[in-house]
Amino acid sequence: MTLIDKILQNPVPGSAREELESAVVRFAGDSGDGMQLTGDQFTLATAIAGNDLATFPDYPAEIRAPAGTTFGVSSFQINFGARRIMTSGDQFDTLVAMNPAALYVEASNLKPGGLLIVDTGSFTERNLRKAGYDTNPLHDGSIDKFRTIAIDISAMTLEAVKPFGLSQKDALRCKNLWTLGFVYWLFGRQRHATQQWLKTKFAKRPDIADANIAALNAGHAMAETAELPSGVHGYHIAPAEIVPGTYRTVTGTQALAWGLIHGLKLAGLDALFASYPITPASPLLHVLAQNQHLGITTFQAEDEIAAVGAAIGASFAGTLGITSSSGPGIALKGEAIGLALSAELPLIIVNSQRGGPSTGLPTKTEQSDLYQAVYGRNADAPLCVLSARSAADCFDVAIEAVRIATKYMTPVILLTDGYIANAAEPWRIPELDQYAPFAVEFRTEKAGFHPFLRNPETLARVWAKPGTPGLEHRIGGIERNFDTGHISYDPDNHHKMTKIRAAKIDGIAADVPEQAIEIGQAGARLGVVGWGSTYGPINRAVDNLIRRGHGVAHIHVRNIWPLPRNLGSLLKGFDRILVPEMNNGQLVTLLRAQYLVDARGLNKIAGQPFKIAEIETAILAELERTP
Amino acid sequence: MTLIDKILQNPVPGSAREELESAVVRFAGDSGDGMQLTGDQFTLATAIAGNDLATFPDYPAEIRAPAGTTFGVSSFQINFGARRIMTSGDQFDTLVAMNPAALYVEASNLKPGGLLIVDTGSFTERNLRKAGYDTNPLHDGSIDKFRTIAIDISAMTLEAVKPFGLSQKDALRCKNLWTLGFVYWLFGRQRHATQQWLKTKFAKRPDIADANIAALNAGHAMAETAELPSGVHGYHIAPAEIVPGTYRTVTGTQALAWGLIHGLKLAGLDALFASYPITPASPLLHVLAQNQHLGITTFQAEDEIAAVGAAIGASFAGTLGITSSSGPGIALKGEAIGLALSAELPLIIVNSQRGGPSTGLPTKTEQSDLYQAVYGRNADAPLCVLSARSAADCFDVAIEAVRIATKYMTPVILLTDGYIANAAEPWRIPELDQYAPFAVEFRTEKAGFHPFLRNPETLARVWAKPGTPGLEHRIGGIERNFDTGHISYDPDNHHKMTKIRAAKIDGIAADVPEQAIEIGQAGARLGVVGWGSTYGPINRAVDNLIRRGHGVAHIHVRNIWPLPRNLGSLLKGFDRILVPEMNNGQLVTLLRAQYLVDARGLNKIAGQPFKIAEIETAILAELERTP
Amino acid sequence: MNEASPPVKRTAKDYATDQEVRWCPGCGDYAILRAMLKTLADIEADPANTVFVSGIGCAARLPYYVETYGFHTIHGRAPTFATGIKLANPALDVWVVGGDGDMLSIGGNHLLHVLRRNINLQILLFNNEIYGLTKGQASPTSRIGTRSPSTPMGSVDGPISACQFALGAGARFVARGIDTQQKNLPEVFKRAHAHKGTSFVEIFQNCIVYNDGVFDNFTAKAVADDHQIHCEHGQPLLFGADNKKGLRLNPARLEIEAVEIGDDGPEAAGILIHDETNLALAQRLAAMDQPLLPVAIGVLYCNPARSFDDGVAAVRDEAKKRGRGDLKATMHAGHTWTVDA
Amino acid sequence: MNEASPPVKRTAKDYATDQEVRWCPGCGDYAILRAMLKTLADIEADPANTVFVSGIGCAARLPYYVETYGFHTIHGRAPTFATGIKLANPALDVWVVGGDGDMLSIGGNHLLHVLRRNINLQILLFNNEIYGLTKGQASPTSRIGTRSPSTPMGSVDGPISACQFALGAGARFVARGIDTQQKNLPEVFKRAHAHKGTSFVEIFQNCIVYNDGVFDNFTAKAVADDHQIHCEHGQPLLFGADNKKGLRLNPARLEIEAVEIGDDGPEAAGILIHDETNLALAQRLAAMDQPLLPVAIGVLYCNPARSFDDGVAAVRDEAKKRGRGDLKATMHAGHTWTVDA
Numbered sequence A, B: 001m002t003l004i005d006k007i008l009q010n011p012v013p014g015s016a017r018e019e020l021e022s023a024v025v026r027f028a029g030d031s032g033d034g035m036q037l038t039g040d041q042f043t044l045a046t047a048i049a050g051n052d053l054a055t056f057p058d059y060p061a062e063i064r065a066p067a068g069t070t071f072g073v074s075s076f077q078i079n080f081g082a083r084r085i086m087t088s089g090d091q092f093d094t095l096v097a098m099n100p101a102a103l104y105v106e107a108s109n110l111k112p113g114g115l116l117i118v119d120t121g122s123f124t125e126r127n128l129r130k131a132g133y134d135t136n137p138l139h140d141g142s143i144d145k146f147r148t149i150a151i152d153i154s155a156m157t158l159e160a161v162k163p164f165g166l167s168q169k170d171a172l173r174c175k176n177l178w179t180l181g182f183v184y185w186l187f188g189r190q191r192h193a194t195q196q197w198l199k200t201k202f203a204k205r206p207d208i209a210d211a212n213i214a215a216l217n218a219g220h221a222m223a224e225t226a227e228l229p230s231g232v233h234g235y236h237i238a239p240a241e242i243v244p245g246t247y248r249t250v251t252g253t254q255a256l257a258w259g260l261i262h263g264l265k266l267a268g269l270d271a272l273f274a275s276y277p278i279t280p281a282s283p284l285l286h287v288l289a290q291n292q293h294l295g296i297t298t299f300q301a302e303d304e305i306a307a308v309g310a311a312i313g314a315s316f317a318g319t320l321g322i323t324s325s326s327g328p329g330i331a332l333k334g335e336a337i338g339l340a341l342s343a344e345l346p347l348i349i350v351n352s353q354r355g356g357p358s359t360g361l362p363t364k365t366e367q368s369d370l371y372q373a374v375y376g377r378n379a380d381a382p383l384c385v386l387s388a389r390s391a392a393d394c395f396d397v398a399i400e401a402v403r404i405a406t407k408y409m410t411p412v413i414l415l416t417d418g419y420i421a422n423a424a425e426p427w428r429i430p431e432l433d434q435y436a437p438f439a440v441e442f443r444t445e446k447a448g449f450h451p452f453l454r455n456p457e458t459l460a461r462v463w464a465k466p467g468t469p470g471l472e473h474r475i476g477g478i479e480r481n482f483d484t485g486h487i488s489y490d491p492d493n494h495h496k497m498t499k500i501r502a503a504k505i506d507g508i509a510a511d512v513p514e515q516a517i518e519i520g521q522a523g524a525r526l527g528v529v530g531w532g533s534t535y536g537p538i539n540r541a542v543d544n545l546i547r548r549g550h551g552v553a554h555i556h557v558r559n560i561w562p563l564p565r566n567l568g569s570l571l572k573g574f575d576r577i578l579v580p581e582m583n584n585g586q587l588v589t590l591l592r593a594q595y596l597v598d599a600r601g602l603n604k605i606a607g608q609p610f611k612i613a614e615i616e617t618a619i620l621a622e623l624e625r626t627p
Numbered sequence C, D: 001m002n003e004a005s006p007p008v009k010r011t012a013k014d015y016a017t018d019q020e021v022r023w024c025p026g027c028g029d030y031a032i033l034r035a036m037l038k039t040l041a042d043i044e045a046d047p048a049n050t051v052f053v054s055g056i057g058c059a060a061r062l063p064y065y066v067e068t069y070g071f072h073t074i075h076g077r078a079p080t081f082a083t084g085i086k087l088a089n090p091a092l093d094v095w096v097v098g099g100d101g102d103m104l105s106i107g108g109n110h111l112l113h114v115l116r117r118n119i120n121l122q123i124l125l126f127n128n129e130i131y132g133l134t135k136g137q138a139s140p141t142s143r144i145g146t147r148s149p150s151t152p153m154g155s156v157d158g159p160i161s162a163c164q165f166a167l168g169a170g171a172r173f174v175a176r177g178i179d180t181q182q183k184n185l186p187e188v189f190k191r192a193h194a195h196k197g198t199s200f201v202e203i204f205q206n207c208i209v210y211n212d213g214v215f216d217n218f219t220a221k222a223v224a225d226d227h228q229i230h231c232e233h234g235q236p237l238l239f240g241a242d243n244k245k246g247l248r249l250n251p252a253r254l255e256i257e258a259v260e261i262g263d264d265g266p267e268a269a270g271i272l273i274h275d276e277t278n279l280a281l282a283q284r285l286a287a288m289d290q291p292l293l294p295v296a297i298g299v300l301y302c303n304p305a306r307s308f309d310d311g312v313a314a315v316r317d318e319a320k321k322r323g324r325g326d327l328k329a330t331m332h333a334g335h336t337w338t339v340d341a
């Protein structure tokens, strides 16, 4: 390592740096500009720096939208700080705009006075036109309200990587690393992890690895030496108070996959994961396909129906069937899910929700499949519905899904969403042996066996798997006699079986924790009830208002069906109830029907997470509403 | 016509007949015994006699179950009277049992002291064993509580048809007509229509027609001359007070088919009816296939998805797409229904509900697909849900479905059930020109056109059909820009469009009649709220209790979604609300969520209609319940 | 329920359940069930390791009558459940049963994919050219002009040829049988069972109630000799009373034609030898249709390839080789950092 | 939106919409779109009477770029919507567009049934042997061993041959084209359009992002002559530079083999003449595979039969003949009775 390298790699942090409690940075550029990668690296470096953080990757619906278009803009947002970070941030403090289209799309959410970093090299006539600018915003005064750092990043990058003899195209591809280096300096991040990562990623192309590292370093050096606009300096964000442990960043998809794997271990089962690709659910298939040595065989089926069919078949055969999709695909699985619950077989259905109806907004997030999960089948067909509130939470919810599905011989729908699936967050890697095992017992005893024998406590049917001598039996979707397990068309028996199926699911409520209050007091004036990925903004908004002296509390429901046994009494303790959802009001309907409380909805159906301010405003309005 | 024929055909009615207000007769026999036919003929003769009536055909799940088994028993029940008849009757006054299995299955619902007619010829050792009898019930005292007419009907029939030289098998097939003749005499029915019908049906086999007529006449003669058990005589049921007009019997299937046909006429449209066979929905396909000259082309698709796809395609092309199925098939249509509502195309989905979940009880009736209809799709996907309360009501509801679907450019789910679909009831044939037309207007004007232009009042999208010059456009399931109709991933636009889709459906409430009270007073102590085919038993039960001085009222909801605009205030006027449903509680959930009223369910999930007594008991219990 | 495997050899009867059979009297399904029970006895099937999977329809009721494991699933999807069963436990011996509606109407896609994947299952399609259970509507194998409740003026859609479809889908074993042929049918079942990969068997089955006699043109005793040909690997393709007719290639059209065999015998007449590994021949045999050509019965095609379940097992093994160790190791792989207390 | 049909002949450009095309730069879909626009101009298509129907996938975006009526439906179901459109208004000219996942994975059953019914539509399958829109998973046409995010160790399922499948399903028109062949492709489209009944066209389409160059073994310039054969009805089946190779029947196996043509010309070498009405030949052509045999391009099979829409129209006419008059008459038919006031 040369001396200059050493100096570059070890800047003196904090020297003349402004102290910040938190900051929101958004990287925006063309789909081809590598913004998601840039964001991932910044996230990692930030996590290593000990800040808490939350991210929001936001990319176009197209695979590769034509260069320079507004619909081709790909962005990555990160909020990080010395305190607990609950959302990716309402507005940005810093915006990196790699081209005019990115500026066009994102500028309105940069705070006035915020820091804008633009690559002037991309502000060509042609790109300006494509973005929809009549005049160049760098010169027409429209960005005067920001503090702008306008650099020809393209040129700088080409210069920095010249020694490596790359093609012009490959050389320009290093632009994002140059920019990252620049931003690293601004926030006092270390480059080491990124350098390491580049070396691994381009192990087979060391020239590219080196060029990227050179770009990174050059950007960093530039920031250190450049004359920044007045009022802009390096920043320092102190480490947050974080529970001790070993950490990594994790997306909801990864945590969910690992949770399933660990749940299976606790259950002592193998599994078949059968799925058909669909945005944003496919990554779960991809991650599991990579990890087939851990007990889950993956199967890409011909469609969603085949996927759920194979999963149910696997459960019949004595492993755990798991399937995964998004709303439209889950719709196709409805009939087969009915069979699973009628045949009382375990099954996990993961729904990574996206914007709808129909094809809708496939790459945007939404929470609008709650109705479908709870009610979306023909006949009286109750099952268990769980929801994950964050990427990290996916791990625990997945384990819980395995536990309930196998203990109660029932399908479990696990609701996550496009936001959770893709957003990375820092995660304290759990100690696996702290989870209590819940080993599944298969029936082997012949005496008194019939296939609809039940555990008198859980009401779960016995699980007798093919291959077991003497337990040969036939099951299916026709109603069964309670006493013999044979087909039965008897009227009273059908009534009884319907009631038992419902009671079995209702009974799960006694086997899961009571609903807790996240923050605030029971009996406060206003209860804010959320579920799923709205956790962050709700929690921060309520926290802010409690600090300002308002009587507010936050409840976040994981068990969507059956609802927690104490939820009704909790809710009845509040004067008013507000239910923010990224849909047109679904959990709110459930709560009203179950508890006859006048809960009201705060609904945002925009394919995007709530902003904290939106929730604060709504809470204040609800507190002030004259009844 | 010989003199004896004349005498047989014109008995003197009423002479020595006992006057009854109403009677319930159940014909039960082997699947091969022609009980459904017998019931149909008795229904017709009874209608002609001017009684009001209701029927309940009840047949086995098997196509042709093995002869003599209990699961092969096929029954037909009719309740008829001089007053308005609301249900097919709780218990029977008269039971015809053509074999031991029929007796075994049905005897428990014959009133003590009721009249039992059995064919002793079928009470062989073998048949008794098959039915599960250890001893012969005709001799072991187990039927002593009934007044029994035990005749060797088989022998009598063979004797009666001897002149026609049929094979033994064909000859025995006339047994049901012999029995019908016998029962005709008992209740003073005319044979003429049945004779006529036999002649038409067996136009190509006059020997069979004649033999059946001879059997009918012989049974009739036998009843007239036989020595009946003490207390049994001929009965007379006076004609009911019935609105003047021309009548026929009609099943829900027929009325629904005709309603659709007339609705299309009123809309000025042709239609494509695309369906995949499933019990109990298939008959609608059959009836419409027979009537393709009336503007509906029928198409048997390869599955339910293809059926709904073809229907939506037809709507896109400017005719009305209609599809039909039962719960499991509707489940498969969910994804495509989402497309129809997102593309805002008219579509009618008829659901003939059956017992579930999964394959469930396919030949039994149930009302358990309300959740599916209202909530059973991914995303925020509201549409219009209507329900039919009776066979006759299907006609009007079908017309209303066509009107709403085309006026609001929306899918409409029409809920009927296996009971309504198959049960025949007398029907005053409506005057077709009394229905106001609602002609559809297709867009032809080019100026200002885009495919998501809306009628500002109804919020309905324009309907511009392929073939119209200058209106070429593309639609689909991706979110649309409100102002241009082009694809849009804009967050605020998605929010707006979701709200508009919901508002459009909500707006239908202003365009349909307010909810009426069927009987009883607004503000009574107890409101009994029903929907669909429970109309009859609820109405009679409430009527009975009002007569006994109880403060009860009956409300029957046709518009399941959106609910009628005054329903909330109506419901809030009652002290208590009881919601009888043939499911585990679905409408009740809707009412609780919408109006925050503490409505309670009365649930029967037995694949069979409510008995009046069951509802009366529940009402009394609810009135007495201490809160 | 059965007691544990007795050491004595089971008879066909031992494979029957005590459930009352619920088909119409005279239905061809009875004969197929009989042939199946005989097959199970002949192959000495272990009931505990045998699974019958079916969709919905009259045919699909068969599992209730076989004393093994059974799963009566939903309409059209039986192959998907069977796929899951087989992937979960490849040691199980899985038979899939369904009707022409179940397998070729709603279920056509799953049949396509199970065949192209070549999962190690036996698929039995009971073809009665009608929807039995739902009371007699035309099915995708119904001939043009079929009058049924849903096609009162006669059907107008061209029927699917099950075996041609299966070959087009890439099936590696395709055979045909007839419900009443109690000698041949178990043999076909045994061949299907012996084949590793998806074995597809079409069985012509008489629905006595809704489509009685629809196959009489080649199954009736009087015409059977002249209108059926039983294909046997390595044997000349002969038929007719005394095998006096045979099949020959018409090279101009690449097609097959039927010829009378002169006194010089089959070879002289250029009669084809059945080669069940030859796809081109199998396609021609499957396409033969009445009245010009006899209906081909027996094993038309048998040409094994690696089965999907073996492929999946190989992937699992490969994954184990590559795997980054247990879950703990996986979670700790990549960048981690430690926050101290 | 378009103004009313101008009297002047439209050019390809007139059939393009003003929508920004959202495919990856370099995607083969652009070339197919270009060929389609040219086809529309050549056949003088009436935009008002033309409908493009698609499922979901990259390919399925095509309707947005064609200035006719268009319906971008849901994944796999495009043939069902097209069926409804055609039954509702047989006068419309309907094209169906989809990818290999759309048509052969989730949509295989509808493709089967639209083909066997023979509805008068043109079906264009853009086969890139991959799922483009969902980012590169293996599709049912992907070759064994395809590494993709869902098959990181290589796929193990046998691929479907689209044309063999179509023929097995009973298709009456089966053809193939290549995205970049801007001269041949419109000709194939025109033939498809001219055929009455379902016309099935498989187009080899390069997905530059997820499966770049997968067809290079027969589409690359250097190898095209030797590894493609363009089938033309009535012409000898020749290929190779200077047409020095040809296809010949191997009568022993009923199969096709490639031979070098000697100086005595094709006839002497026993080269087959393409007969597009011959199913047996079409099946052999469709089955030809690299590297032993060239890939067959052009119209493999064209053998018209009555189309389903015509059949349905005939049924409607028959119904009208038999009909019991209007609804009123129907409701009053059978037993009625009158209750007097």
Ligand SMILES: Cc1ncc(C[n+]2csc(CCOP(=O)(O)OP(=O)(O)O)c2C)c(N)n1
Pocket (backbone or CB within 6 Å): A335, B276, B277, B278, B279, B304, B328, B329, B332, C056, C057, C058, C059, C060, C074, C075, C098, C099, C100, C101, C102, C103, C126, C128, C130, C131, C132, C133, C134, C139
């Ligand atoms: C999703 C769904 N659609 C439709 C049905 C109704 N259904 C049951 S069996 C059947 C077809 C029966 O025909 P086939 O498969 O040929 O069997 P067969 O009765 O002739 O043996 C149909 C349409 C169903 N059970 N489920």
Ligand SMILES: Cc1ncc(C[n+]2csc(CCOP(=O)(O)OP(=O)(O)O)c2C)c(N)n1
Pocket (backbone or CB within 6 Å): A276, A277, A278, A279, A304, A328, A329, A332, B335, D056, D057, D058, D059, D060, D074, D075, D098, D099, D100, D101, D102, D103, D126, D128, D130, D131, D132, D133, D134, D139
């Ligand atoms: C019901 C449903 N399942 C899955 C998807 C996700 N999906 C969209 S396109 C596609 C496959 C794309 O592949 P292909 O059809 O080959 O088209 P290409 O993009 O390659 O042109 C999938 C799986 C969906 N939109 N809907």
Ligand code: SF4
Pocket (backbone or CB within 6 Å): B063, B064, C022, C023, C024, C026, C027, C028, C029, C058, C059, C128, C132, C133, C206, C207, C208, C209, C210
């Ligand atoms: S309907 Fe036909 S196929 Fe079904 S059981 Fe009866 S005879 Fe057999």
Ligand code: SF4
Pocket (backbone or CB within 6 Å): A063, A064, D022, D023, D024, D026, D027, D028, D029, D058, D059, D128, D132, D133, D206, D207, D208, D209, D210
């Ligand atoms: S992903 Fe492939 S098929 Fe899709 S647009 Fe890009 S290059 Fe074309």
Ligand SMILES: [Mg+2]
Pocket (backbone or CB within 6 Å): C057, C099, C100, C101, C126, C127, C128, C129, C130, C131, C132, C139
């Ligand atoms: Mg069948």
Ligand SMILES: [Mg+2]
Pocket (backbone or CB within 6 Å): D057, D099, D100, D101, D126, D127, D128, D129, D130, D131, D132, D139
């Ligand atoms: Mg593709």
